[in-house]
Amino acid sequence: MTFLRVAFVQGRPRFGRTEANLDHGLALARTAQAELVVLPELWSTGYVFSSHEEVASLAEDARRGATATRLADAARRERRHYIAGFAEVARGRFYNSAMLVGPRGVRAVYRKLHLFEREREWFSAGDLPLAVNRVGPARVGMLICFDWRFPEAARVLALLGADLIAHPSNLVFPNAQEAMRVRALENRVFTVTANRTGIERRPGDTVTFTGRSQIVDPDGRVVVRAGKAEQVAHAVHIDLARSRHKRLTAATPLFTNRRPEHYGVLVRRS
Amino acid sequence: MTFLRVAFVQGRPRFGRTEANLDHGLALARTAQAELVVLPELWSTGYVFSSHEEVASLAEDARRGATATRLADAARRERRHYIAGFAEVARGRFYNSAMLVGPRGVRAVYRKLHLFEREREWFSAGDLPLAVNRVGPARVGMLICFDWRFPEAARVLALLGADLIAHPSNLVFPNAQEAMRVRALENRVFTVTANRTGIERRPGDTVTFTGRSQIVDPDGRVVVRAGKAEQVAHAVHIDLARSRHKRLTAATPLFTNRRPEHYGVLVRRS
Numbered sequence: 001m002t003f004l005r006v007a008f009v010q011g012r013p014r015f016g017r018t019e020a021n022l023d024h025g026l027a028l029a030r031t032a033q034a035e036l037v038v039l040p041e042l043w044s045t046g047y048v049f050s051s052h053e054e055v056a057s058l059a060e061d062a063r064r065g066a067t068a069t070r071l072a073d074a075a076r077r078e079r080r081h082y083i084a085g086f087a088e089v090a091r092g093r094f095y096n097s098a099m100l101v102g103p104r105g106v107r108a109v110y111r112k113l114h115l116f117e118r119e120r121e122w123f124s125a126g127d128l129p130l131a132v133n134r135v136g137p138a139r140v141g142m143l144i145c146f147d148w149r150f151p152e153a154a155r156v157l158a159l160l161g162a163d164l165i166a167h168p169s170n171l172v173f174p175n176a177q178e179a180m181r182v183r184a185l186e187n188r189v190f191t192v193t194a195n196r197t198g199i200e201r202r203p204g205d206t207v208t209f210t211g212r213s214q215i216v217d218p219d220g221r222v223v224v225r226a227g228k229a230e231q232v233a234h235a236v237h238i239d240l241a242r243s244r245h246k247r248l249t250a251a252t253p254l255f256t257n258r259r260p261e262h263y264g265v266l267v268r269r270s
Numbered sequence: 271m272t273f274l275r276v277a278f279v280q281g282r283p284r285f286g287r288t289e290a291n292l293d294h295g296l297a298l299a300r301t302a303q304a305e306l307v308v309l310p311e312l313w314s315t316g317y318v319f320s321s322h323e324e325v326a327s328l329a330e331d332a333r334r335g336a337t338a339t340r341l342a343d344a345a346r347r348e349r350r351h352y353i354a355g356f357a358e359v360a361r362g363r364f365y366n367s368a369m370l371v372g373p374r375g376v377r378a379v380y381r382k383l384h385l386f387e388r389e390r391e392w393f394s395a396g397d398l399p400l401a402v403n404r405v406g407p408a409r410v411g412m413l414i415c416f417d418w419r420f421p422e423a424a425r426v427l428a429l430l431g432a433d434l435i436a437h438p439s440n441l442v443f444p445n446a447q448e449a450m451r452v453r454a455l456e457n458r459v460f461t462v463t464a465n466r467t468g469i470e471r472r473p474g475d476t477v478t479f480t481g482r483s484q485i486v487d488p489d490g491r492v493v494v495r496a497g498k499a500e501q502v503a504h505a506v507h508i509d510l511a512r513s514r515h516k517r518l519t520a521a522t523p524l525f526t527n528r529r530p531e532h533y534g535v536l537v538r539r540s
Binding site for chain 1: 383384385386387388392395396399400419420421422423425426429430445448449451452455456469475490520521522524527528529531532533534535536537538539
Protein backbone atom coordinates (compact mmCIF):
# COMPACT_ATOMS: atom_id res chain seq x y z
CA MET A 1 0.00 0.00 0.00
CA THR A 2 1.24 3.42 -0.91
CA PHE A 3 0.26 6.45 1.08
CA LEU A 4 1.08 10.13 1.06
CA ARG A 5 0.36 12.61 3.78
CA VAL A 6 -0.75 15.87 2.22
CA ALA A 7 -1.86 19.19 3.71
CA PHE A 8 -3.24 22.55 2.72
CA VAL A 9 -2.53 25.87 4.37
CA GLN A 10 -5.34 28.42 4.49
CA GLY A 11 -4.32 31.88 5.60
CA ARG A 12 -4.48 35.57 4.87
CA PRO A 13 -1.44 37.15 3.27
CA ARG A 14 -0.96 40.92 3.35
CA PHE A 15 -0.45 42.62 0.05
CA GLY A 16 3.20 43.27 -0.79
CA ARG A 17 4.67 41.80 2.40
CA THR A 18 6.54 38.88 0.86
CA GLU A 19 8.74 37.99 3.83
CA ALA A 20 5.94 38.31 6.37
CA ASN A 21 3.64 36.22 4.17
CA LEU A 22 6.22 33.48 3.83
CA ASP A 23 6.72 33.54 7.62
CA HIS A 24 2.94 33.28 8.10
CA GLY A 25 2.56 30.41 5.61
CA LEU A 26 5.50 28.43 6.92
CA ALA A 27 4.35 28.87 10.51
CA LEU A 28 0.92 27.44 9.62
CA ALA A 29 2.59 24.68 7.60
CA ARG A 30 4.67 23.62 10.63
CA THR A 31 1.43 22.73 12.42
CA ALA A 32 0.70 20.08 9.75
CA GLN A 33 2.43 16.71 9.59
CA ALA A 34 2.60 16.10 5.87
CA GLU A 35 5.02 15.13 3.14
CA LEU A 36 3.50 17.69 0.80
CA VAL A 37 2.08 21.05 1.89
CA VAL A 38 0.08 23.20 -0.54
CA LEU A 39 -0.21 26.98 -0.01
CA PRO A 40 -2.60 29.35 -1.83
CA GLU A 41 -2.19 31.22 -5.11
CA LEU A 42 0.02 34.34 -5.12
CA TRP A 43 0.80 33.61 -1.50
CA SER A 44 3.94 35.75 -1.32
CA THR A 45 2.50 38.90 -2.85
CA GLY A 46 -1.23 39.02 -2.29
CA TYR A 47 -3.73 39.17 -5.12
CA VAL A 48 -5.04 42.64 -5.95
CA PHE A 49 -2.35 44.41 -7.95
CA SER A 50 -3.01 48.00 -8.89
CA SER A 51 -0.21 48.87 -11.31
CA HIS A 52 2.34 47.29 -13.61
CA GLU A 53 5.08 48.79 -11.47
CA GLU A 54 3.74 46.89 -8.48
CA VAL A 55 3.80 43.61 -10.40
CA ALA A 56 7.34 44.30 -11.58
CA SER A 57 8.56 45.18 -8.10
CA LEU A 58 7.03 42.08 -6.44
CA ALA A 59 7.50 39.38 -9.09
CA GLU A 60 10.25 36.87 -8.42
CA ASP A 61 12.59 34.62 -10.28
CA ALA A 62 11.36 31.04 -9.91
CA ARG A 63 14.76 29.76 -8.75
CA ARG A 64 16.43 32.67 -6.96
CA GLY A 65 13.52 34.72 -5.58
CA ALA A 66 12.44 34.97 -1.95
CA THR A 67 9.69 32.36 -2.30
CA ALA A 68 12.03 29.81 -3.86
CA THR A 69 14.74 30.49 -1.30
CA ARG A 70 12.51 30.36 1.76
CA LEU A 71 10.52 27.31 0.63
CA ALA A 72 13.66 25.42 -0.40
CA ASP A 73 15.16 26.15 3.00
CA ALA A 74 12.04 24.92 4.81
CA ALA A 75 11.74 21.88 2.53
CA ARG A 76 15.35 20.93 3.25
CA ARG A 77 15.03 21.36 7.00
CA GLU A 78 11.64 19.65 7.21
CA ARG A 79 12.48 17.01 4.57
CA ARG A 80 9.29 17.47 2.66
CA HIS A 81 7.74 19.20 -0.37
CA TYR A 82 5.91 22.49 -0.76
CA ILE A 83 3.69 23.88 -3.50
CA ALA A 84 2.89 27.59 -3.38
CA GLY A 85 1.64 30.32 -5.66
CA PHE A 86 3.85 33.32 -6.46
CA ALA A 87 4.20 36.11 -9.00
CA GLU A 88 6.89 35.06 -11.46
CA VAL A 89 9.11 37.13 -13.71
CA ALA A 90 10.94 35.35 -16.53
CA ARG A 91 12.57 37.00 -19.56
CA GLY A 92 10.65 40.21 -19.01
CA ARG A 93 7.25 38.53 -18.75
CA PHE A 94 5.11 38.07 -15.66
CA TYR A 95 3.13 34.96 -14.76
CA ASN A 96 0.70 33.84 -12.08
CA SER A 97 2.71 30.73 -11.17
CA ALA A 98 3.07 27.93 -8.66
CA MET A 99 6.29 26.16 -7.73
CA LEU A 100 6.93 22.66 -6.48
CA VAL A 101 9.86 22.71 -4.06
CA GLY A 102 11.59 19.73 -2.45
CA PRO A 103 14.57 19.25 -0.14
CA ARG A 104 16.92 19.81 -3.08
CA GLY A 105 15.21 22.98 -4.28
CA VAL A 106 12.68 24.03 -6.91
CA ARG A 107 11.61 21.06 -9.00
CA ALA A 108 8.86 22.41 -11.24
CA VAL A 109 6.96 25.57 -12.12
CA TYR A 110 3.40 25.80 -13.43
CA ARG A 111 2.16 29.01 -15.04
CA LYS A 112 -1.61 29.52 -14.78
CA LEU A 113 -3.19 28.75 -18.14
CA HIS A 114 -6.60 30.35 -17.60
CA LEU A 115 -6.42 33.88 -16.26
CA PHE A 116 -9.36 35.50 -14.52
CA GLU A 117 -10.53 39.09 -14.78
CA ARG A 118 -7.84 41.71 -14.16
CA GLU A 119 -5.11 39.07 -13.94
CA ARG A 120 -4.91 39.56 -17.70
CA GLU A 121 -3.72 43.09 -17.11
CA TRP A 122 -0.86 41.97 -14.88
CA PHE A 123 0.17 38.55 -16.19
CA SER A 124 0.79 36.64 -19.39
CA ALA A 125 -1.19 33.42 -19.76
CA GLY A 126 0.83 30.30 -19.02
CA ASP A 127 3.12 28.99 -21.75
CA LEU A 128 4.37 25.75 -20.16
CA PRO A 129 2.71 22.37 -20.74
CA LEU A 130 0.54 20.79 -18.05
CA ALA A 131 2.79 18.27 -16.30
CA VAL A 132 2.97 15.72 -13.52
CA ASN A 133 5.87 15.37 -11.05
CA ARG A 134 6.74 12.71 -8.52
CA VAL A 135 6.54 13.57 -4.83
CA GLY A 136 7.63 10.45 -2.98
CA PRO A 137 5.37 7.69 -4.29
CA ALA A 138 2.76 10.14 -5.65
CA ARG A 139 2.35 11.75 -9.05
CA VAL A 140 1.35 15.36 -8.54
CA GLY A 141 -0.06 17.90 -10.99
CA MET A 142 -0.64 21.60 -10.37
CA LEU A 143 -3.53 23.88 -11.34
CA ILE A 144 -4.15 27.40 -10.09
CA CYS A 145 -7.52 28.76 -8.94
CA PHE A 146 -9.71 29.63 -11.99
CA ASP A 147 -8.28 26.66 -13.92
CA TRP A 148 -11.02 24.74 -12.04
CA ARG A 149 -13.57 26.11 -14.46
CA PHE A 150 -11.98 24.32 -17.43
CA PRO A 151 -12.49 20.56 -17.19
CA GLU A 152 -9.82 20.07 -19.84
CA ALA A 153 -7.02 21.10 -17.46
CA ALA A 154 -7.72 18.57 -14.69
CA ARG A 155 -8.44 15.91 -17.31
CA VAL A 156 -5.08 16.41 -19.00
CA LEU A 157 -3.30 16.03 -15.65
CA ALA A 158 -5.27 12.88 -14.86
CA LEU A 159 -4.48 11.38 -18.26
CA LEU A 160 -0.81 12.16 -17.63
CA GLY A 161 -1.10 9.98 -14.54
CA ALA A 162 -1.72 12.43 -11.70
CA ASP A 163 -2.80 10.87 -8.40
CA LEU A 164 -3.31 14.29 -6.91
CA ILE A 165 -4.01 17.77 -8.22
CA ALA A 166 -2.59 20.54 -6.05
CA HIS A 167 -4.74 23.62 -6.49
CA PRO A 168 -3.38 26.83 -4.95
CA SER A 169 -6.26 29.30 -5.08
CA ASN A 170 -7.62 32.75 -4.34
CA LEU A 171 -11.22 31.72 -5.02
CA VAL A 172 -14.04 34.21 -5.30
CA PHE A 173 -16.88 32.18 -6.93
CA PRO A 174 -19.02 30.35 -4.37
CA ASN A 175 -19.38 27.17 -6.42
CA ALA A 176 -15.71 26.40 -7.08
CA GLN A 177 -15.40 24.04 -4.13
CA GLU A 178 -18.38 21.98 -5.32
CA ALA A 179 -17.03 21.93 -8.85
CA MET A 180 -13.69 20.63 -7.57
CA ARG A 181 -15.55 17.66 -6.13
CA VAL A 182 -16.64 16.85 -9.67
CA ARG A 183 -13.08 17.31 -10.98
CA ALA A 184 -11.96 14.70 -8.45
CA LEU A 185 -14.83 12.37 -9.22
CA GLU A 186 -14.70 12.56 -13.01
CA ASN A 187 -10.96 11.84 -13.00
CA ARG A 188 -10.72 9.63 -9.91
CA VAL A 189 -7.93 11.77 -8.44
CA PHE A 190 -7.38 13.52 -5.12
CA THR A 191 -7.61 17.30 -5.19
CA VAL A 192 -6.03 19.65 -2.65
CA THR A 193 -7.44 23.16 -2.87
CA ALA A 194 -5.45 25.61 -0.71
CA ASN A 195 -7.52 28.77 -0.72
CA ARG A 196 -6.88 32.06 0.98
CA THR A 197 -9.31 33.90 3.18
CA GLY A 198 -9.97 37.52 4.06
CA ILE A 199 -10.74 40.67 2.11
CA GLU A 200 -8.12 42.55 0.15
CA ARG A 201 -8.82 46.29 -0.20
CA ARG A 202 -6.54 47.99 -2.65
CA PRO A 203 -6.68 51.09 -4.88
CA GLY A 204 -9.34 50.40 -7.50
CA ASP A 205 -10.59 47.03 -6.24
CA THR A 206 -11.80 45.07 -3.22
CA VAL A 207 -11.89 41.28 -3.37
CA THR A 208 -13.40 38.85 -0.85
CA PHE A 209 -11.96 35.33 -0.80
CA THR A 210 -14.01 32.28 0.08
CA GLY A 211 -11.73 30.10 2.25
CA ARG A 212 -13.20 26.59 2.58
CA SER A 213 -9.95 24.97 1.48
CA GLN A 214 -10.50 21.27 1.00
CA ILE A 215 -9.08 17.87 0.18
CA VAL A 216 -11.36 15.68 -1.96
CA ASP A 217 -11.00 11.96 -2.65
CA PRO A 218 -11.42 10.10 -5.98
CA ASP A 219 -15.08 9.42 -5.18
CA GLY A 220 -15.75 13.15 -4.92
CA ARG A 221 -16.05 13.09 -1.13
CA VAL A 222 -14.70 16.01 0.88
CA VAL A 223 -12.19 14.47 3.30
CA VAL A 224 -11.49 17.72 5.12
CA ARG A 225 -12.65 21.29 4.59
CA ALA A 226 -11.68 24.47 6.43
CA GLY A 227 -14.12 27.18 7.41
CA LYS A 228 -14.60 30.41 5.46
CA ALA A 229 -12.44 32.62 7.65
CA GLU A 230 -10.11 30.44 9.70
CA GLN A 231 -6.35 30.44 9.29
CA VAL A 232 -5.38 26.83 9.56
CA ALA A 233 -3.51 23.87 8.09
CA HIS A 234 -5.09 20.42 7.70
CA ALA A 235 -3.33 17.19 6.75
CA VAL A 236 -4.77 13.88 5.58
CA HIS A 237 -3.36 10.52 4.67
CA ILE A 238 -4.25 9.56 1.13
CA ASP A 239 -4.14 6.07 -0.32
CA LEU A 240 -2.69 6.21 -3.82
CA ALA A 241 -4.20 2.83 -4.67
CA ARG A 242 -7.51 4.67 -4.84
CA SER A 243 -6.43 7.25 -7.42
CA ARG A 244 -4.87 4.47 -9.49
CA HIS A 245 -8.02 2.40 -9.49
CA LYS A 246 -9.68 3.83 -12.59
CA ARG A 247 -12.59 1.41 -12.70
CA LEU A 248 -16.06 2.43 -11.64
CA THR A 249 -17.26 -1.17 -11.71
CA ALA A 250 -15.61 -4.38 -12.85
CA ALA A 251 -16.99 -3.87 -16.34
CA THR A 252 -16.59 -0.09 -16.49
CA PRO A 253 -13.07 1.32 -16.76
CA LEU A 254 -13.14 5.11 -16.70
CA PHE A 255 -10.35 6.15 -19.02
CA THR A 256 -10.43 3.40 -21.64
CA ASN A 257 -14.15 4.16 -21.95
CA ARG A 258 -13.27 7.59 -23.34
CA ARG A 259 -13.93 8.19 -27.06
CA PRO A 260 -11.14 10.58 -28.10
CA GLU A 261 -12.01 10.23 -31.79
CA HIS A 262 -15.21 12.15 -30.96
CA TYR A 263 -13.47 14.93 -28.99
CA GLY A 264 -11.66 16.66 -31.83
CA VAL A 265 -13.54 19.93 -31.32
CA LEU A 266 -11.80 20.32 -27.97
CA VAL A 267 -8.41 20.99 -29.52
CA ARG A 268 -9.53 23.15 -32.43
CA ARG A 269 -8.37 26.73 -32.06
CA SER A 270 -11.30 29.11 -31.88
CA MET B 271 -35.58 37.90 -26.28
CA THR B 272 -35.69 34.27 -27.22
CA PHE B 273 -37.32 31.70 -25.02
CA LEU B 274 -38.03 27.99 -25.18
CA ARG B 275 -40.35 26.04 -22.98
CA VAL B 276 -38.79 22.69 -22.18
CA ALA B 277 -39.92 19.76 -20.03
CA PHE B 278 -38.75 16.44 -18.69
CA VAL B 279 -40.86 13.36 -18.12
CA GLN B 280 -39.95 11.15 -15.16
CA GLY B 281 -41.72 7.82 -15.05
CA ARG B 282 -41.37 4.08 -14.66
CA PRO B 283 -41.47 1.99 -17.83
CA ARG B 284 -42.10 -1.74 -17.61
CA PHE B 285 -39.56 -3.96 -19.24
CA GLY B 286 -40.49 -5.09 -22.74
CA ARG B 287 -43.84 -3.27 -22.90
CA THR B 288 -43.02 -0.83 -25.68
CA GLU B 289 -46.57 0.29 -26.50
CA ALA B 290 -47.61 0.66 -22.85
CA ASN B 291 -44.43 2.57 -22.09
CA LEU B 292 -45.02 4.96 -24.95
CA ASP B 293 -48.61 5.45 -23.76
CA HIS B 294 -47.34 6.14 -20.23
CA GLY B 295 -44.68 8.61 -21.40
CA LEU B 296 -46.97 10.47 -23.76
CA ALA B 297 -49.69 10.72 -21.10
CA LEU B 298 -47.23 12.31 -18.67
CA ALA B 299 -45.91 14.54 -21.46
CA ARG B 300 -49.41 15.87 -22.15
CA THR B 301 -49.48 17.35 -18.64
CA ALA B 302 -46.53 19.60 -19.55
CA GLN B 303 -46.85 22.71 -21.68
CA ALA B 304 -43.56 22.71 -23.53
CA GLU B 305 -42.12 23.02 -27.02
CA LEU B 306 -39.59 20.28 -26.28
CA VAL B 307 -40.25 17.27 -24.03
CA VAL B 308 -37.40 14.98 -22.96
CA LEU B 309 -38.10 11.38 -21.88
CA PRO B 310 -35.64 8.99 -20.18
CA GLU B 311 -33.08 6.60 -21.67
CA LEU B 312 -34.37 3.33 -23.15
CA TRP B 313 -37.86 4.53 -22.42
CA SER B 314 -39.62 2.17 -24.80
CA THR B 315 -37.94 -1.04 -23.70
CA GLY B 316 -36.78 -0.71 -20.10
CA TYR B 317 -33.15 -1.06 -19.08
CA VAL B 318 -32.17 -4.47 -17.74
CA PHE B 319 -31.75 -6.77 -20.71
CA SER B 320 -30.96 -10.39 -19.99
CA SER B 321 -30.15 -11.88 -23.39
CA HIS B 322 -29.09 -10.93 -26.88
CA GLU B 323 -32.37 -12.34 -28.17
CA GLU B 324 -34.24 -9.89 -25.98
CA VAL B 325 -32.25 -6.95 -27.38
CA ALA B 326 -32.85 -8.16 -30.91
CA SER B 327 -36.58 -8.59 -30.37
CA LEU B 328 -37.06 -5.15 -28.77
CA ALA B 329 -34.65 -2.95 -30.74
CA GLU B 330 -36.24 -0.65 -33.30
CA ASP B 331 -35.42 1.05 -36.53
CA ALA B 332 -34.85 4.74 -35.81
CA ARG B 333 -37.28 5.86 -38.55
CA ARG B 334 -39.89 3.11 -38.80
CA GLY B 335 -40.03 1.60 -35.30
CA ALA B 336 -42.80 2.02 -32.74
CA THR B 337 -41.01 4.80 -30.86
CA ALA B 338 -40.43 6.83 -34.01
CA THR B 339 -43.98 6.29 -35.21
CA ARG B 340 -45.69 7.12 -31.94
CA LEU B 341 -43.51 10.13 -31.12
CA ALA B 342 -43.82 11.53 -34.64
CA ASP B 343 -47.57 11.18 -34.39
CA ALA B 344 -47.66 12.97 -31.02
CA ALA B 345 -45.21 15.64 -32.21
CA ARG B 346 -47.38 16.35 -35.25
CA ARG B 347 -50.62 16.51 -33.29
CA GLU B 348 -49.13 18.56 -30.46
CA ARG B 349 -46.91 20.68 -32.73
CA ARG B 350 -43.81 20.23 -30.66
CA HIS B 351 -40.60 18.21 -30.30
CA TYR B 352 -39.73 15.09 -28.34
CA ILE B 353 -36.46 13.52 -27.34
CA ALA B 354 -36.56 9.96 -26.00
CA GLY B 355 -34.22 7.04 -25.44
CA PHE B 356 -34.79 3.77 -27.29
CA ALA B 357 -32.95 0.59 -28.28
CA GLU B 358 -31.88 1.00 -31.89
CA VAL B 359 -31.05 -1.60 -34.51
CA ALA B 360 -29.20 -0.48 -37.63
CA ARG B 361 -27.37 -2.69 -40.11
CA GLY B 362 -27.32 -5.59 -37.70
CA ARG B 363 -25.87 -3.57 -34.81
CA PHE B 364 -27.62 -2.45 -31.65
CA TYR B 365 -27.24 0.94 -29.98
CA ASN B 366 -28.44 2.67 -26.86
CA SER B 367 -29.85 5.69 -28.71
CA ALA B 368 -31.96 8.80 -28.39
CA MET B 369 -34.06 10.37 -31.11
CA LEU B 370 -35.13 13.96 -31.70
CA VAL B 371 -38.59 13.99 -33.24
CA GLY B 372 -40.51 17.00 -34.55
CA PRO B 373 -43.85 17.55 -36.28
CA ARG B 374 -42.33 16.33 -39.55
CA GLY B 375 -40.81 13.19 -38.06
CA VAL B 376 -37.44 11.99 -36.78
CA ARG B 377 -34.83 14.69 -37.18
CA ALA B 378 -31.73 13.27 -35.51
CA VAL B 379 -30.40 10.21 -33.70
CA TYR B 380 -27.67 10.12 -31.05
CA ARG B 381 -26.00 6.83 -30.16
CA LYS B 382 -24.59 6.74 -26.62
CA LEU B 383 -20.82 7.12 -26.79
CA HIS B 384 -19.92 5.96 -23.27
CA LEU B 385 -21.54 2.68 -22.30
CA PHE B 386 -21.94 1.64 -18.67
CA GLU B 387 -21.51 -1.83 -17.20
CA ARG B 388 -23.52 -4.56 -18.94
CA GLU B 389 -24.68 -2.18 -21.66
CA ARG B 390 -21.47 -3.27 -23.39
CA GLU B 391 -22.89 -6.76 -23.67
CA TRP B 392 -26.02 -5.60 -25.41
CA PHE B 393 -24.99 -2.54 -27.40
CA SER B 394 -22.25 -1.21 -29.64
CA ALA B 395 -20.72 2.08 -28.52
CA GLY B 396 -21.97 5.09 -30.49
CA ASP B 397 -20.45 5.74 -33.89
CA LEU B 398 -22.10 9.04 -34.82
CA PRO B 399 -20.53 12.43 -34.12
CA LEU B 400 -21.80 14.60 -31.30
CA ALA B 401 -24.12 17.14 -32.92
CA VAL B 402 -26.43 20.06 -32.28
CA ASN B 403 -29.88 20.50 -33.84
CA ARG B 404 -32.28 23.42 -33.95
CA VAL B 405 -35.55 23.18 -32.04
CA GLY B 406 -37.37 26.42 -32.68
CA PRO B 407 -34.94 29.14 -31.67
CA ALA B 408 -32.80 26.78 -29.56
CA ARG B 409 -29.74 24.71 -30.41
CA VAL B 410 -30.10 21.33 -28.75
CA GLY B 411 -27.53 18.59 -28.15
CA MET B 412 -28.18 15.11 -26.80
CA LEU B 413 -26.26 13.00 -24.29
CA ILE B 414 -27.42 9.79 -22.66
CA CYS B 415 -27.07 8.94 -18.96
CA PHE B 416 -23.47 7.85 -18.18
CA ASP B 417 -22.11 10.33 -20.75
CA TRP B 418 -22.36 12.76 -17.80
CA ARG B 419 -19.20 11.27 -16.35
CA PHE B 420 -17.12 12.42 -19.35
CA PRO B 421 -16.74 16.20 -19.36
CA GLU B 422 -15.53 16.03 -22.94
CA ALA B 423 -18.98 15.12 -24.25
CA ALA B 424 -20.89 18.10 -22.84
CA ARG B 425 -17.98 20.39 -23.72
CA VAL B 426 -18.04 19.30 -27.36
CA LEU B 427 -21.77 20.04 -27.57
CA ALA B 428 -21.30 23.45 -25.95
CA LEU B 429 -18.48 24.31 -28.35
CA LEU B 430 -20.75 23.28 -31.23
CA GLY B 431 -23.17 25.93 -29.98
CA ALA B 432 -25.65 24.02 -27.82
CA ASP B 433 -27.95 26.17 -25.69
CA LEU B 434 -29.37 23.10 -24.05
CA ILE B 435 -28.23 19.54 -23.47
CA ALA B 436 -31.06 17.01 -23.36
CA HIS B 437 -29.99 14.11 -21.18
CA PRO B 438 -32.29 11.06 -21.22
CA SER B 439 -31.12 8.89 -18.33
CA ASN B 440 -31.49 5.75 -16.27
CA LEU B 441 -29.18 7.00 -13.53
CA VAL B 442 -27.92 4.78 -10.74
CA PHE B 443 -24.99 6.79 -9.25
CA PRO B 444 -26.14 9.19 -6.53
CA ASN B 445 -23.84 12.04 -7.59
CA ALA B 446 -24.82 12.34 -11.24
CA GLN B 447 -27.35 15.08 -10.61
CA GLU B 448 -24.78 17.24 -8.80
CA ALA B 449 -22.23 16.59 -11.53
CA MET B 450 -24.74 17.74 -14.14
CA ARG B 451 -24.92 21.07 -12.33
CA VAL B 452 -21.21 21.42 -13.00
CA ARG B 453 -21.67 20.42 -16.66
CA ALA B 454 -24.18 23.28 -16.97
CA LEU B 455 -21.98 25.74 -15.09
CA GLU B 456 -18.69 24.94 -16.83
CA ASN B 457 -20.31 25.29 -20.25
CA ARG B 458 -22.93 27.91 -19.47
CA VAL B 459 -25.71 25.78 -21.00
CA PHE B 460 -29.06 24.53 -19.80
CA THR B 461 -29.26 20.81 -19.03
CA VAL B 462 -32.45 18.74 -18.98
CA THR B 463 -31.97 15.38 -17.28
CA ALA B 464 -35.01 13.12 -17.75
CA ASN B 465 -34.37 10.21 -15.42
CA ARG B 466 -36.50 7.18 -14.74
CA THR B 467 -37.55 5.93 -11.35
CA GLY B 468 -38.38 2.58 -9.83
CA ILE B 469 -36.60 -0.75 -9.48
CA GLU B 470 -36.22 -3.16 -12.38
CA ARG B 471 -35.94 -6.80 -11.32
CA ARG B 472 -34.96 -9.08 -14.15
CA PRO B 473 -33.19 -12.44 -14.51
CA GLY B 474 -29.61 -11.92 -13.35
CA ASP B 475 -29.85 -8.30 -12.24
CA THR B 476 -31.80 -5.79 -10.17
CA VAL B 477 -31.28 -2.08 -10.74
CA THR B 478 -32.60 0.85 -8.69
CA PHE B 479 -32.95 4.17 -10.49
CA THR B 480 -32.52 7.49 -8.76
CA GLY B 481 -35.26 9.75 -10.17
CA ARG B 482 -34.57 13.40 -9.28
CA SER B 483 -34.88 14.52 -12.90
CA GLN B 484 -33.86 18.14 -13.18
CA ILE B 485 -33.43 21.22 -15.31
CA VAL B 486 -30.30 23.26 -14.55
CA ASP B 487 -29.50 26.78 -15.75
CA PRO B 488 -26.18 28.12 -17.10
CA ASP B 489 -25.18 29.28 -13.61
CA GLY B 490 -25.48 25.71 -12.33
CA ARG B 491 -28.70 26.39 -10.43
CA VAL B 492 -31.38 23.70 -10.31
CA VAL B 493 -34.49 25.35 -11.75
CA VAL B 494 -36.73 22.36 -11.08
CA ARG B 495 -36.09 18.89 -9.72
CA ALA B 496 -38.46 15.94 -9.30
CA GLY B 497 -38.49 13.65 -6.29
CA LYS B 498 -36.87 10.24 -6.21
CA ALA B 499 -39.99 8.19 -6.84
CA GLU B 500 -42.65 10.43 -8.38
CA GLN B 501 -43.98 10.00 -11.90
CA VAL B 502 -44.30 13.50 -13.20
CA ALA B 503 -43.53 16.01 -15.95
CA HIS B 504 -42.14 19.48 -15.25
CA ALA B 505 -41.78 22.34 -17.71
CA VAL B 506 -39.79 25.55 -17.44
CA HIS B 507 -39.30 28.60 -19.59
CA ILE B 508 -35.65 29.06 -20.49
CA ASP B 509 -34.06 32.28 -21.76
CA LEU B 510 -31.61 31.45 -24.53
CA ALA B 511 -29.87 34.77 -24.06
CA ARG B 512 -28.40 33.26 -20.90
CA SER B 513 -26.84 30.23 -22.58
CA ARG B 514 -25.43 32.50 -25.29
CA HIS B 515 -23.84 34.84 -22.80
CA LYS B 516 -20.48 33.11 -22.44
CA ARG B 517 -18.85 35.77 -20.28
CA LEU B 518 -18.33 35.27 -16.58
CA THR B 519 -17.39 38.91 -16.10
CA ALA B 520 -16.81 41.73 -18.56
CA ALA B 521 -13.13 40.81 -18.76
CA THR B 522 -13.54 37.02 -18.61
CA PRO B 523 -15.01 35.26 -21.63
CA LEU B 524 -15.39 31.55 -20.95
CA PHE B 525 -14.66 29.89 -24.25
CA THR B 526 -12.05 32.20 -25.73
CA ASN B 527 -10.19 31.76 -22.43
CA ARG B 528 -9.67 28.10 -23.30
CA ARG B 529 -6.13 26.99 -24.24
CA PRO B 530 -6.68 24.22 -26.78
CA GLU B 531 -2.98 24.08 -27.65
CA HIS B 532 -2.47 22.62 -24.15
CA TYR B 533 -5.24 20.04 -24.42
CA GLY B 534 -3.70 17.70 -26.99
CA VAL B 535 -3.63 14.74 -24.61
CA LEU B 536 -7.43 14.72 -24.66
CA VAL B 537 -7.61 13.49 -28.23
CA ARG B 538 -4.75 11.02 -28.15
CA ARG B 539 -5.94 7.45 -28.46
CA SER B 540 -4.99 5.45 -25.38
